[in-house]
Amino acid sequence: MNTNIKPAELNYCFISGSVLSPSLLNAIxxxxxxxxxxxxxxxxxxxxNILENTEAASLIQDQDxxxxMNWEASLAFIIENLPQQRLNQVKAFKNKVIFRELVKELYPNLFYQELTRDNLRDFQLPKEVENVVLKPSLGTASIGIRTIKGQQEWGKAVDSVxxxxxVAKEHMNPAMLNDASFLVEEFVDGDEFACDGFWDSNGKTVITGIYQHPFASSLDVSDTVYYTSTKVLAQTIEPTMQVLEHIGAKLGMRRFPFHFEFRKSNNQIFPIELNPLRFGQVALPDxxxxxxxxxxxxxxxxxxAPDWDSxxxxxxxxxxxxFVLADIPAKYEPDKYSFDEKSFCNSFGNRLLNYLPSNPQITPFxxxxxxxxxxVEEILAYLNLDFEGFLRGREKD
Known part of the structure; x- marks a missing residue:
C-alpha cells in the first residue's frame, strides 16, 4: 500500500441505481x-457518510x-465538477472515436471511421472489410450497437440503431448517450472479455478482475452472462496489461478506475472501449x-494490487x-406481470451464491x-434462460 494513500481522505464514491454491490458497500x-x-x-x-450536492461538487474539484462511481447514471454530475485534467481523461475514454485514436498505433491496420447521424445512411464499407460494428461515439449499456455483415445489411441496421x-434518449442523460456522432469500425471476430482495474498513484496498471462475456449467438449483444476463473485470468492478463500500460502512459493516468472491454483473437487482444471512473456495473466485480x-x-x-502469481x-x-442478469422479456408490462424471483433463484439450485433484486422501472433487468x-458448460447454459417463463400474471381487481 502507498503510505500516502489514506482511504477516508480524498476518495469519494458516487452511487446510483437500484442494485448495490455488497463488495462495494462493505469497502466503503x-x-x-x-x-x-x-x-x-x-x-x-x-x-x-453521505455528501450533499454542493459539498460533493466542491470536493471532487480538488486535483488530488x-x-x-458504481453506475453510469452518476457520470453527468461528476463531469460537471471535475478539474480540467481529469475531465480531459474521462472524455478521452467516453468518446469512442477519441479512444480509437488513442490506441490506433497498436492496431495500425484496423479500419475505423467517424460518422454523423446525417451521413450514416450514405456510408459504404471499404472493399477489404467484410464486417463492421456500428456504435454511438458516446453510449452505454450496449445501446445502439450492431454488428453488420456486409453492405446489404447496412441500411436496416442503421434504422434499428x-x-x-x-427510445433510450427519452430517459437517459446526454452524458450517457448521444446520437450526434457514430463510430464504424472493422469487426474483429473472437471471444469477448471485460476487465476491471485502475492506474495507481505511481501510474502503474492494477488489474482487479477479468471476466469472459459469452453470447448465445452471433446476433446476441446482451449482458446476460459474465464469468471468471483462474483459466480466464491466466489466458488474458499479460496482453491486457500491455495495452492498459500503453494507454496509461499516453495519458499520464493516476488513481483512476476503469472497466475495459476487449476481444481476444489469435492470442492478441483488441480494445472495444474503456469506461472511466468505475468497475463493472450492477455488482459484476463481486x-x-x-x-x-x-x-x-x-x-x-x-x-x-492483487498477487496474481500466487x-x-x-x-x-x-x-x-x-454473474447472470435477469433480462426483461419483450412482453413484460408492469401492470400485467410480476417477476417470480423465487423461481429464478431456484433455477440455479445449489449453485446460487447470492441474488440482488432490481427495480425494472429504473433498470432494464x-x-x-x-x-x-x-x-464452464454449466454457466454457458444460462445464456438460454427463458426469462419470459419467470413472469407471473397479476391478479385483476
Missing amino acids: QRWGISVYVEPSTPPLPETI ATVM LKDID ITEYAFGFNPYDLFFTDK LLNDASNSKVYA FGVAHVVADR
Whole structure:
C-alpha cells in the first residue's frame, strides 16, 4: 500500500441505481469513504457518510481527489465538477472515436471511421472489410450497437440503431448517450472479455478482475452472462496489461478506475472501449471476491494490487464464478406481470451464491444472480434462460 494513500481522505464514491454491490458497500464502510447518492437509490447503511450536492461538487474539484462511481447514471454530475485534467481523461475514454485514436498505433491496420447521424445512411464499407460494428461515439449499456455483415445489411441496421437510441434518449442523460456522432469500425471476430482495474498513484496498471462475456449467438449483444476463473485470468492478463500500460502512459493516468472491454483473437487482444471512473456495473466485480477471496474495491481505495502469481498458481481453485442478469422479456408490462424471483433463484439450485433484486422501472433487468459451477458448460447454459417463463400474471381487481 502507498503510505500516502489514506482511504477516508480524498476518495469519494458516487452511487446510483437500484442494485448495490455488497463488495462495494462493505469497502466503503470499512475505509470510511464518503458517498454522494443519486436520487432513486435505495437507502444506504446509516454508518456511511453521505455528501450533499454542493459539498460533493466542491470536493471532487480538488486535483488530488479520487472518484469512483458504481453506475453510469452518476457520470453527468461528476463531469460537471471535475478539474480540467481529469475531465480531459474521462472524455478521452467516453468518446469512442477519441479512444480509437488513442490506441490506433497498436492496431495500425484496423479500419475505423467517424460518422454523423446525417451521413450514416450514405456510408459504404471499404472493399477489404467484410464486417463492421456500428456504435454511438458516446453510449452505454450496449445501446445502439450492431454488428453488420456486409453492405446489404447496412441500411436496416442503421434504422434499428437510430430507433434504439431515440427510445433510450427519452430517459437517459446526454452524458450517457448521444446520437450526434457514430463510430464504424472493422469487426474483429473472437471471444469477448471485460476487465476491471485502475492506474495507481505511481501510474502503474492494477488489474482487479477479468471476466469472459459469452453470447448465445452471433446476433446476441446482451449482458446476460459474465464469468471468471483462474483459466480466464491466466489466458488474458499479460496482453491486457500491455495495452492498459500503453494507454496509461499516453495519458499520464493516476488513481483512476476503469472497466475495459476487449476481444481476444489469435492470442492478441483488441480494445472495444474503456469506461472511466468505475468497475463493472450492477455488482459484476463481486464475482472476483467470490473467486479469489479479495475485495477489488478494497484494493482501489488503499492503492494495492492483487498477487496474481500466487492466485493463478492455486491448483485447488478450479471453479467458475458467474454473474447472470435477469433480462426483461419483450412482453413484460408492469401492470400485467410480476417477476417470480423465487423461481429464478431456484433455477440455479445449489449453485446460487447470492441474488440482488432490481427495480425494472429504473433498470432494464429484474435482478442479478451470482453463481458458482464446476464446469464452464454449466454457466454457458444460462445464456438460454427463458426469462419470459419467470413472469407471473397479476391478479385483476
